[in-house]
Amino acid sequence: MKTAEIKQRWLDYFEANGHTVVPSASVISSDPSILFNIAGMVQFIPYLTGREPAPFNRATSVQKCVRTGDIEEVGKTTRHGTFFQMNGNFSFGDYFKRDAIKFAWGLLTNPVAEGGLGFDPERLWSTVHEDDAETIDMWLEETSIPRERIQLRDNEDNFWHTGQPGPGGYCSEIYYDRGPAYGVEGGPVADEDRYIEIWNLVFMEFELSEVRSKVDFDIAGDLPAKNIDTGMGLERVAFLLQGVENMYEIDEVFPVIEAASRLAGRNYGEDEHADVQLRVVADHVRSALIIIGDGVRPGNEGRGYILRRLLRRAVRAMRLLGVKEEVLPELLPVSMQAMKLSYPELETDFDRISRVAFAEEKAFLRTLESGTQLFANAAQSLSGDDKTISGDIAFALHDTHGFPIDLTLEMASEAGLNVDESGFRELMSEQRTRAKADAKAKKGGGHADLSAYSALLEDGASEFVGYDRLEADSRVRGIVSDGVAAEVLTTGQSGDVVLDLTPFYAESGGQRADVGLISGHGFTARVTDVQNPVKGLPAHRVEVIDGELRVGDEVLAAVDHDHRFQGAQAHTATHLVHAALREILGSHAVQAGSLNQPGYMRFDYSFPEAPSTQMRSEIEEVANLAVRSNYEVGTEYMSFDDAKKSGAMALFGEKYPNVVRVVDIGGPFSRELCGGTHVGASAEVGPISVLSEASVGSGVRRIEAAVGMDAFRSLAAERTIVSSLSEMLKVPGTDVTSRVSDLMSRLKDAEKEIARLNAQQLLASAGKFLDEAQTVGQTLFVQAELGDIANAGDIRTLVTDLRNRVSDRQAVIVGIGVSNGKPVVVIATTEAARAAGLQAGKLVSLACGELGGGGGGKPDLAQGGGSNPAAIPSAIAAVKAAIQ
Incomplete structure (x- = not known):
């Protein structure tokens, strides 16, 4: 039975039993303290907690979920996957325990021919909270399960709450016995590998006054209305019904394993280490497909960071299997084909999704090159018996370059080196602590008392x-x-x-x-x-x-009439600019966010590269032509499905009701789902003046524009600037650009000549510094204090020249100066000095520590800086002391 069929049987069964079918919410959580939806009940929380009245008494859904807390365990067990689907049925003050048990048992054990899932009732077990005697009676009365297959468990396993004061209740879980080949007898309490949990029934009936831990809390009394929240893991049920070993081998995941196996020239099932990597690839590619489909783009924080990590771990896993070239163009389409039965929109939107994923893989492959160079520099700086890459370097590779720690470990092993893993783990722990503190701070705002x-x-x-x-x-x-x-x-x-x-x-x-x-x-x-x-x-x-x-x-x-009208101008202008973008750049330029306020609009859109200057001008022109055309701005209400069929644009990741409002501007020119306010005709928008267009993240760009009178004022201000420049430069306004370009070219030539003369002057003083050189121990110490300098390159040029002049001796050359009020230091060592253990990188770090900064580099040449010019004498003294 295909996964998509199991999903449909679930929805059909509960719809036939009086439940309203609710589409899956976006995988993106609307809760600011949670990055992704992690359970089927998330979109129903306002109804379950009583914050909002439920629009229905019974509901059912199959919710897209992402959990990444155990990402390191993905592929190693049958229980860990990042993306999964949670089937749920919910009651809001309607039915309670008895009917929840009847519904679950009926769907699981009814024959396939009658719309059920056809599980053998002799292989089903149940767990019940040890204080919930009535639920035991209901299992015995409503099902054929014998008492010996009902096991009691404590708060750790069979009590649900949010972790905060509020609703809570007992759970009753349903397990499937896979048979003696998978573990020992004795039910779920004996072996949860043999006995797989497939369904959890939560009976939300108590009001908790205080929650100290998962198992330690106070019950104040009963809730005014008792609710049901259940969850059945779709992937777990699928692998049991499909007769495969784990969730990675079901029909929605295994095709990617097969494709990855072909690329790597490996046979799945022959090598456990390779199998783990293949399962990582299949899981992460599918998760990335879903997450991008719901509007997330790779980035360095939040959801974007999670997505980036998933994609990079997938590419990394293929690299461990020996595949060095791009793999997502081969694997992502396979995952889409496997998932499109459940989510047809993935095929419709695959052009956009694939652009995002492929661009991230290309960027990561470039990152691998830069990170490899950093690793090589760190390895080269090691000397003597020091064979360990520091935790700082490993963390920098991970945090700045996106290098997984296992890649660093592999490269170190190949080079005969070790890695300070404990130092790395400590830094990672500190980072997680900061992240948790930030999330807690956000949660405080996100869960205000309402x-x-x-x-x-x-x-x-x-x-x-x-x-x-x-x-x-x-x-x-x-x-x-x-x-x-x-x-x-x-x-x-x-x-x-x-x-x-x-x-x-x-x-x-x-x-x-x-x-x-x-x-x-x-x-x-x-x-x-x-x-x-x-x-x-x-x-x-x-x-x-x-x-x-x-x-x-x-x-x-x-309402303030002017404020509303100007805001409506900006909102309608946003729709016009969106339509213009799609006309000029193509249909894959889709909305990724917006802001509309009186006189100003900001529109973020997905696009892999910067549009040309000509394209920007055309976008502005098309939008203003729409203003001149004076299109009627109309609105109508229709079902969400009818709106999509009519061509109305919807925002990715947004949850829409069954009945939506469609804003239509000029018939086919612009048609979007929108609840905002607009002007009555496009001419009322007034001029639209594009202020800027720039990148705001990987694959996301932002266009900003002034609207209405603000656009006129912006253009008038630019006209004044051009007029002033024309007067200053004594040229017509049309010639200002060429005149300024000529002046800038001449200025650059003059700066180059000044830099050349400064370098000559510095090199001419090299003899003086050599004459003043000292001998420290066995080492010639050349000290070049330069005072104020134009740039650090001048010091580097001088220090390199001085080293060449004493290359036959054991020498250390220190050049130090002040650029823009901050000290800069460059240190070079000769071959003989390095043989004696004197490394430029370590000496620079020592000097910069005195200067209140940092630096580093290779053993022969290194550079750094600081913030305290007054500490220059101390920095030089520290280097001397180290040499001595």
Whole structure:
């Protein structure tokens, strides 16, 4: 049974049992403290915790998930994979334990011909919390499982909570017995390799008042509504039903192993070490495919870093198998073909996905070259009995160059060297500690107490009427001040105000919020921001100008007309620029983010290279031609599927409701899913003036533009600058560019001549420095203090010349000067000095330590700097002492 069929059977079964089928959310988590969705219940958290009312009593989904905490274990066990799919069924105050057990047992054991999965009931086991006696009775009453195949476990295994005060409850897990060939008898408590967990039923019924650890917590009482949250690992069920040994051998993963085996000339199953690498490749390629598909691009932090690491580990694994050339052009299409039955959009969007992945592999192969050179330099700097690459170097290779530690270890072994792994691990641990602290800080903001807003939402959502009007009579439903419900705000106080209905647009989709006034009998409050702390409840951040604003007051909510119009201009301009980009650059130039505010728009888009100056001009021209064409800007509501069929653009990684709003500008010119505000016709946008276009990350570019009157002011300012330059240079405005270019060329020639004369002057003084040289121990010590210098290259030139003049002696030459207020030091050693153990790199590090900086290099020539010119005498003395 193919994985996609198992997925469909799951959805069909629960839909037939009254559940609403909810599409998988993006693998990108909307929670700022979590990079990726890690469980099927994530998108339902607001309903399970009661923060928001659930739009349905029962739901089912198959959620895309990514976990990377055990990435080093991928390929080594059957339990670790980065991307996986979690089948879930959920009840929000509807059914509870008994029905959850009946549903699970029915799907697992019903015959395949009847829509079930056809598991042998004689091979199924269950675990129950040791204090949950009623669940044991329900298993015995609702299924054919005997008591001896129901095992009791404690909080460690069979109690669920979030790790914070809030909901929690017992779990009941279902296991499948793979048979005696896979381990000892005795059920899950005896062997979880033989007995594989396939389904976890969570009974969310308690309110926890304090959580000290996984197993240590206090139960305050029962939840007002009891919920069900279950999860079945799709890949685990697939490998059991497909009769293979592990999740890497199922139909959605194994084709990549086969392709990688062919590239490497290896047979899967013959060498366990090679098999591990092949499984790493298959897992990581599939994960990267999904993650890029949901809009993530490789980067140096957050999700981008995880994606980069996955791609590089896959390439590295192939390298360990002996494949040095590019591999993703061969492997990624195979993974797409294997996954497209479950996710057809991967095939539709494969051009964009492959561009991102292939560009990252090319960059990594270049990185391997630069990192290899750093490694070679570090190895060359070792001397005598020192055969160990430092932990600092290994960490720099990993952190700066993206070198996996196993690559460093392999290269060191080939060179007969060791690596200070403990030092490397210590630095990695420090980095993880910093990352966890940062995540914890983010989590504090991401999980602010929203109970005051949730309580207001219980009376229903606030109505947004701002598409049609900018003023509305309303009523104050609630006030929240510092996260706590309040009854009144007085003159000078700030807080969040919730209204029955509002014309104010809350910040969303890249569009900044409206501003304006809320006024009533005896008071006026200025609205400075509008946010949605919980979905469906716009919260107006206000400052009370005079009087008292109270809960229950009748008010007039009035949006600032100019601010709204200018913001709408910018938002419509963003759509026009997006359409122009796709017309000039092609359909693979897709949105990666945006910001719209009065007078300004910023648009991020995916594109592998910088557009030419001509292309930039054409993009600006096409957008402004659309303005001149005065296209009608229309909106309509339709189902998400109908919107996609109509050609409407959707933002990658965004979760859309079943019914969406489509903004149409000029028919086929621009058609996008959008909830923002817009002008009525494109001519109302006014001029669009592109301010800049630049890269903001790997494969992501940003275009910024002024809009409307701000665009006019920007162009007027440029006209003034050109006029002033024309007057200064005594040439017509059309000749300013060529005149400035000529002046710059002459200036560069003059700078080169000055540098040449400075170098000649320095070399002419070389004799003086040799005359003043000292003998320190057995070594000739040449000291060249140069005072203020133009650049470090001057010192390097002089030091190299001095070394050539004393190359037949045991000599150390130190050149030191001050450039832009900071000391620069260059040290060179002759062959005889190096034979005596004097290495330039180590001496420079010593000198720079005194100067308050750092540096390094090869044993024969090294350079560094610092921040304290006053310490130059101390730096020279330290080098002398080391030589002595």
